Amino acid sequence: MSMYLNMNLRSFNQLIISLSAGITALDFAFLPSKDGIFSSLYIVPIALLLIFVLSLLTSKRNYKTAAFKIVLAYSIYSAMFVGVLLPFGQAISFLIESDFNFQSWQNIYGKWALIQFGSGIVFSIISLYAFFGLKRNIVK
Secondary structure (H helix, E strand, C coil): CHHHHHHHHHHHHHHHHHHHHHHHHHHHHCCCCCCCCCCHHHHHHHHHHHHHHHHHHHCCCCHHHHHHHHHHHHHHHHHHHHHHHHHHHHHHHHHHHCCCCHHHHHHHHHHHHHHHHHHHHHHHHHHHHHHHHHHHHHHC
């Protein structure tokens, strides 16, 4: 029973982390919007805090290990979505929308792609920090 509950909780944690990374990617997808309000600033920290508390309540592991695992998974997913998939997908989409006019495409898309790619690099650096923190706490 405990193993079954642990597997379901692990699946639930992965689902919440994936949804949080997806929400972050959607926010970065609509960067040129006039609103400037990111829903991920409100939803994502609450969701990640929820799974952190759930993992602490159901596990006997160190709280640092749980936190590093959650941050590592979220930052890797976000780096992949925001830093790699989103800029390339939007670049192709904007290029098709501008009828393959490279000058217009570069003016419209250039700075947004740099912001997305730079954010992906920041998420990658955070994931490296979380990886080394996790490694340090597991090896003890």
